[in-house]
Amino acid sequence: MSDERPDDPQVRYDQARYVENGEYEPLLSEKDLTRVEIGGGDEDAADGESPLPDDLTRDSLELPDLSEPELARHYTRLSQMIYGIDSGPYPLGSCTMKYNPKFTEDVAALPSAAVHPDRSAESIQGTLELLYRLQDYLGRIGGMDAVTLQPPAGAAGEFVGIRVAAAYHEHNGEGHRDEVIVPESAHGTNFATAALGGYDVVSLPSDDEGRVDLEALEAALSENTAALMLTNPNTLGLFERDITEIAELVHDAGGLLYYDGANLNALLGRARPGDMGFDVMHYNVHKTFATPHGGGGPGAGPVGVVDDLAPFLPAPRVRQRDAESTGGEPRYELFEPDHTIGKVHGFHGNWLVLLKTFAYIARLGDEGLADASASAVLNANYLAEQIEYDVPYGPFHHEFVASAGEQDAADVAKRMLDYGVHPPTTKWPEIVPEALMTEPTEVESKDTLDRLAAAFNAVADEDDATLADAPERTTARRIDQTSAARSPRLSWQQLEDDE
Amino acid sequence: MHGSHATGSPYAPHTEEDRTAMLEAVGADSVEDLFDVPAEVSFDGRFDIDARSERETRRLVRSLLGRNDEVTELLGRGHYGYYVPSLVDHLADRSEFLTSYTQYQPEVSQGFLQALFEYQSLLVELTGLPVANCSMYDAATALGEAATLSDRVRDTTGHRVLVPELLREERRSTLENYVAGTDLAVETYPVEDAGVDRAGLEAIADEEVVMIYAENPTVRGTIEEALEAVGDLAASNDALFVLGSDPIALSLLERPADVGADVVVGDASVLGLPTSYGMGMGLFATREEYLRQVPGRLVGASEDATDRRAYTLTLQTREQHIRRERATSNICTNQAWIALRTAMHAAVLGPSGMVDLAERDVRRARDLATRLDDLVGVKAPVHDRHHLREFVARVDQPARAVASDLEKRGFAVHVVGDHEIQVCVAGVPDERLNRFVAALEGVIR
Numbered sequence: 001m002s003d004e005r006p007d008d009p010q011v012r013y014d015q016a017r018y019v020e021n022g023e024y025e026p027l028l029s030e031k032d033l034t035r036v037e038i039g040g041g042d043e044d045a046a047d048g049e050s051p052l053p054d055d056l057t058r059d060s061l062e063l064p065d066l067s068e069p070e071l072a073r074h075y076t077r078l079s080q081m082i083y084g085i086d087s088g089p090y091p092l093g094s095c096t097m098k099y100n101p102k103f104t105e106d107v108a109a110l111p112s113a114a115v116h117p118d119r120s121a122e123s124i125q126g127t128l129e130l131l132y133r134l135q136d137y138l139g140r141i142g143g144m145d146a147v148t149l150q151p152p153a154g155a156a157g158e159f160v161g162i163r164v165a166a167a168y169h170e171h172n173g174e175g176h177r178d179e180v181i182v183p184e185s186a187h188g189t190n191f192a193t194a195a196l197g198g199y200d201v202v203s204l205p206s207d208d209e210g211r212v213d214l215e216a217l218e219a220a221l222s223e224n225t226a227a228l229m230l231t232n233p234n235t236l237g238l239f240e241r242d243i244t245e246i247a248e249l250v251h252d253a254g255g256l257l258y259y260d261g262a263n264l265n266a267l268l269g270r271a272r273p274g275d276m277g278f279d280v281m282h283y284n285v286h287k288t289f290a291t292p293h294g295g296g297g298p299g300a301g302p303v304g305v306v307d308d309l310a311p312f313l314p315a316p317r318v319r320q321r322d323a324e325s326t327g328g329e330p331r332y333e334l335f336e337p338d339h340t341i342g343k344v345h346g347f348h349g350n351w352l353v354l355l356k357t358f359a360y361i362a363r364l365g366d367e368g369l370a371d372a373s374a375s376a377v378l379n380a381n382y383l384a385e386q387i388e389y390d391v392p393y394g395p396f397h398h399e400f401v402a403s404a405g406e407q408d409a410a411d412v413a414k415r416m417l418d419y420g421v422h423p424p425t426t427k428w429p430e431i432v433p434e435a436l437m438t439e440p441t442e443v444e445s446k447d448t449l450d451r452l453a454a455a456f457n458a459v460a461d462e463d464d465a466t467l468a469d470a471p472e473r474t475t476a477r478r479i480d481q482t483s484a485a486r487s488p489r490l491s492w493q494q495l496e497d498d499e
Numbered sequence: 500m501h502g503s504h505a506t507g508s509p510y511a512p513h514t515e516e517d518r519t520a521m522l523e524a525v526g527a528d529s530v531e532d533l534f535d536v537p538a539e540v541s542f543d544g545r546f547d548i549d550a551r552s553e554r555e556t557r558r559l560v561r562s563l564l565g566r567n568d569e570v571t572e573l574l575g576r577g578h579y580g581y582y583v584p585s586l587v588d589h590l591a592d593r594s595e596f597l598t599s600y601t602q603y604q605p606e607v608s609q610g611f612l613q614a615l616f617e618y619q620s621l622l623v624e625l626t627g628l629p630v631a632n633c634s635m636y637d638a639a640t641a642l643g644e645a646a647t648l649s650d651r652v653r654d655t656t657g658h659r660v661l662v663p664e665l666l667r668e669e670r671r672s673t674l675e676n677y678v679a680g681t682d683l684a685v686e687t688y689p690v691e692d693a694g695v696d697r698a699g700l701e702a703i704a705d706e707e708v709v710m711i712y713a714e715n716p717t718v719r720g721t722i723e724e725a726l727e728a729v730g731d732l733a734a735s736n737d738a739l740f741v742l743g744s745d746p747i748a749l750s751l752l753e754r755p756a757d758v759g760a761d762v763v764v765g766d767a768s769v770l771g772l773p774t775s776y777g778m779g780m781g782l783f784a785t786r787e788e789y790l791r792q793v794p795g796r797l798v799g800a801s802e803d804a805t806d807r808r809a810y811t812l813t814l815q816t817r818e819q820h821i822r823r824e825r826a827t828s829n830i831c832t833n834q835a836w837i838a839l840r841t842a843m844h845a846a847v848l849g850p851s852g853m854v855d856l857a858e859r860d861v862r863r864a865r866d867l868a869t870r871l872d873d874l875v876g877v878k879a880p881v882h883d884r885h886h887l888r889e890f891v892a893r894v895d896q897p898a899r900a901v902a903s904d905l906e907k908r909g910f911a912v913h914v915v916g917d918h919e920i921q922v923c924v925a926g927v928p929d930e931r932l933n934r935f936v937a938a939l940e941g942v943i944r
Contacts, residue, residue: 015607019807022807023807023808024609024613024807024808024809025609025610025613027613027616027617027620028617028846029617029620034849034850034851035850036850036851036854038751038854050751050858051858051861051862051865052722052751052752052858052861052885053885055753056722056724056752056753056885057751057752057753058750058751058752058753058754058757059754061624061625061750061850061853061854062624062850063621063624063845063846063849063850063853064846064849064850065849065850065851066846066849068584068586068847071586071590071843071846071847072586072590074846075586075590075591075593075614075843076590076593077610078596078609078610078611078613078614079590079593079595079596079610080595080610081608081609081610081613082595082596082599082607082608082609082610082611083595083599083604083607083608084594084595084596084597084598084599084600085598085599085600086594086595086597086598087595087598090600092600092603095600095601097600098510099510099598100597100598101509101510101553103553103556103557105592105597106557107556107557107560107561109588110560110561110564112561112564112565112567113564113775113776114580114773114774114775115567115572115774115775115776116572116574116578116580116774116776116777116911117578117776117777118574118576118578118911118913119570119572119574119911120903120906120911122568122906123567123568123570123906123911124567124568125566125567126563126564126565126566126567127564127567127776129563129566130560130563130564133563137546137548140546140547140548141546143542152636152637152640152778152834153636153830153831153832153833154831154832155819155829155830155831155832156636156640156830158829159676159829163676163679166679187820187831188818188819188820188821188822188823188826188831189819189820189829189831191819191823191824191826192819192822192823192824192826192828192829193829194824195680195824195825195826195829196647196677196680196828196829197679197680198679198680198681199680201823201824238535239534239535239536241535241537243537243540244537244539244540267536269542269543269544269546270534270536270541270542270544271536271540271541271542272542275540275542276540284832286832292594292597292598293598293599293600293601293832294596294597294599294835294836294837294839295596295599295600295601295602295608295611295615295835295836295839296600296601296602296633296634296796296832296833296835296836297634297832297833297834297835297836297837298636298778298780298832298833298834298836298837299832341676342672342673342675342676343639343669343672343673343676344640344673344676345636345637345639345640345669345673345777346577346637346638346639346640346667346669346670346673346766346777346779347577347578347637347669347776347777347778347779348776348777349777349778350636350778351775351776351777351778352775352776352778353778355560358560359556359557359560361548362548362551362556362559362560363509363550363551363552363553363556364507364508364509364548364550365548365549365550365551366544366545366546366547366548366549366550367507367544367550368507368508368509368550369508369544369546369548370507370544371506371507371508371511372507372508372510372511374506374530375506375508375511375513375530377530377533377534378513378518378521378522378525378530378533379521381525381527381533382521382524382525385524385525386524395533395535396533397533397534397535413604414604414606417604417606417607422604422607423604425603428820442508442510442511443510443511443512444512445512445513445517446513446517446520446521469804471606471607474606474607475606475607475609475610476605476606476609476803476805476807476809477606477803477804477805478606478803478804479605479606479801479802479803479804479809479810479811480801480802480803480804481605481801481811481813483801483802484799484800484801484811484813485799485813485814485815485816488790488797488799488813488814489799489800489801490616490619490623490629490630490631490797490798490799490800490813491616491619491620491623491629491631492616492617492620493620493623493624493629494623494629494800495800495808
């Protein structure tokens with residue numbers, strides 16, 4: 001690595017770009033479209049004819065028909081026109097984009113991992129034992145008494161939390177509780193989830209230091225409060241130091257305290273939601289542990305609860321059978337909690353993601369997990385110190401929110417792309433004007449952070465015209481998102497019709 | 500440099516020297532000083548989980564999963580183990596696909612956006628509906644989203660959601676959780692011989708119905724013959740007709756748009772994913788008029804500053820990160836990478852490969868049913884219908900015992916009644932089916 005590099009943000013970066021006939025890589029449909037006629041068959045049809053009567057089949061199917069080598073090149077080209085964490089730093093606040101070890105992919109690809117969800121418990125003891133151990137690991141990490149692995153994503157985990165809270169209140173004759181309190185800096189999913197659960201959302205303002213305003217919380221709490229949804233550290237990267245008082249206030253009002261696990265990466269081994277007084281939490285295992293984000297999923301959102309809420313968890317869960325019935329040999333089975341809310345996924349959730357999570361936790365152990373947090377927090381504080389943009393609030397845990405000030409944060413982001421780094425999350429949370437929400441995670445080296453800081457600082461010195469014209473070194477130049485929304489074209493069929 | 504890497508996580512790169520320099524820069528004596536955690540809630544880091552080398556971890560997982568019995572799975576009912584071409588694994592595993600995030604910066608995400616746009620286009624061709632999103636979690640959650648969509652878009656009020664009485668219990672349960680926060684109530688309508696009982700459905704449908712759900716093929720593998728009637732009935736009651744299916748079935752069976760479907764849901768991972776303990780990918784397609792009420796992410800075509808066509812996430816004002824409690828859904832992380840795999844698998848098959856696969860599983864299910872029917876003590880198929888890839892067989896002996904004995908001989912089947920088993924040919928080689936017939940003969944003898 002060259003010595004000059006950290007001070008030189010003008011790293012020569014050019015993303016791959018394929019142009020054919022004046023356009024970027026053509027669609028499969030522009031390379032070929034072949035129509036296959038269907039029909040003419042009956043029940044006695046021979047091979048080559050449809051085995052179904054015409055009135056049960058479609059008339060034809062029209063799709064691209066390309067050779068495997070042509071497809072290999074198409075998808076290789078597409079992959080080269082994507083920026084991933086393996087391409088460079090990806091400090092996307094709140095999303096925890098960190099490097100994922102490669103071996104977990106191999107583990108998920110083991111042939112013995114490929115089982116059907118309707119197999120008998122007796123014939124898939126390995127799968128069940130692994131899930132059981134993962135429930136146990138997650139319980140210990142979150143300080144929770146019981147865990148379900150079924151939710152297929154963080155927002156799905158939130159939904160389970162809200163449904164479990166509703167079932168709990170209903171069970172206790174408190175079904176009138178129809179409000180969920182959400183801090184204004186919370187993830188959008190919290191608001192949407194509470195609404196999906198049928199609750200009225202009560203928005204909670206932050207205090208001058210970016211944390212929960214205790215007075216406002218007291219005012220918001222009432223006999224109608226079902227729960228407060230909170231993430232800690234919050235989306236500004238700040239630890240809610242008054243968490244014990246917050247928990248007391250919520251519990252005194254008869255509400256439950258919900259922990260949004262999106263920022264758990266900052267706390268591993270330093271604090272546990274259960275110890276802080278949270279009653280229910282979800283784990284974003286694709287953020288805190290391993291599983292590459294895959295361009296938007298799959299992830300998984302296991303949910304942990306304290307004992308009082310365990311009877312309401314989704315069914316089935318995994319448990320160890322008692323030793324007597326199995327002659328001392330550990331055996332595992334699925335069971336239905338007494339007052340279960342039922343199911344939130346057609347089967348058992350995103351098993352392959354859970355498998356990677358298990359392998360990652362087993363690889364790191366206590367020391368590795370705690371160090372992931374320590375290094376993430378060190379990196380966030382170091383980067384915050386190196387950049388010239390104003391960074392209000394503090395001290396920070398895993399992420400910080402800088403302000404682009406007079407510059408447009410979205411333009412800053414576009415210009416950062418030209419320096420070969422992915423920009424932070426922009427314009428959110430709205431508490432900070434022109435927010436640049438930055439989370440470097442534990443996997444970036446000091447050199448990389450210096451390079452990131454150099455990119456931030458170079459952009460900070462640039463004029464509006466340069467920013468408005470960016471990016472110029474990426475596959476595509478600035479994309480018109482307004483016209484995309486105004487006249488949506490969502491398929492190749494529609495593109496063809498429009499021409 | 501990384502030989503001197505000094506920290507506990509093998510993926511955190513700091514050397515002691517880096518760490519010292521960084522601490523100095525932030526003005527802290529130790530990393531502990533950076534944690535702003537009050538003493539009363541701090542934790543000592545002891546989970547009692549031992550660290551392992553990569554090799555030991557792989558061995559641990561292999562040894563755990565090695566406890567699964569090796570069984571030929573003749574299992575279906577919504578989750579299938581079709582052969583996935585090698586091209587899908589090798590290209591989807593390219594790390595730019597695997598390690599990127601949601602495409603919030605489209606200028607550096609053109610490849611993924613284009614692949615998702617191609618996936619949406621595949622669904623448009625398969626369903627005949629013009630709007631498809633680029634994934635939900637699975638078929639059950641997509642059904643739940645369809646119900647809340649129906650509630651939003653319907654002109655008149657009403658609260659009834661009708662589903663067939665033969666439906667995976669898990670799907671119904673998931674649907675009930677999705678509508679728990681609304682006024683909607685899930686009710687069942689009768690089926691006859693594993694198909695919609697038209698008269699029975701007509702008798703209970705009224706203007707209070709907001710949605711009627713049907714599946715093709717049904718959970719019992721039968722091909723539904725009453726879809727047009729269901730579509731007409733839904734339309735006449737101003738209800739949405741939601742059809743459950745999958746991409747292989749849709750390559751051959753009646754086009755949903757032609758039978759009046761307003762929404763198509765289902766599991767698209769039937770292409771692109773092997774059996775994975777129920778992991779799926781929800782497909783969701785609908786009519787143009789409901790575009791602004793669609794849940795989940797949409798990729799649209801636009802232009803960049805050079806006037807070339809470029810792709811971007813669009814209509815994001817429907818989504819939770821912008822619209823918060825007024826969003827059309829709370830979904831954020833979805834199954835994008837599985838959508839990529841589905842699109843790749845479909846591209847490898849091509850149109851004739853897709854149709855062939857579906858037709859082959861009509862024939863193979865029919866042939867297997869005929870062979871089972873020849874056994875004394877077995878009647879197959881139970882339903883006098885056409886089938887796609889799976890069917891129900893009646894066995895004279897208790898079904899549970901038959902399934903258990905079959906499992907000892909290395910075959911897994913569903914038990915769907917006291918004397919009914921369900922058998923699926925999807926992804927099972929012919930030679931294994933031969934052995935299965937022999938095994939069943941041995942079991943019932």
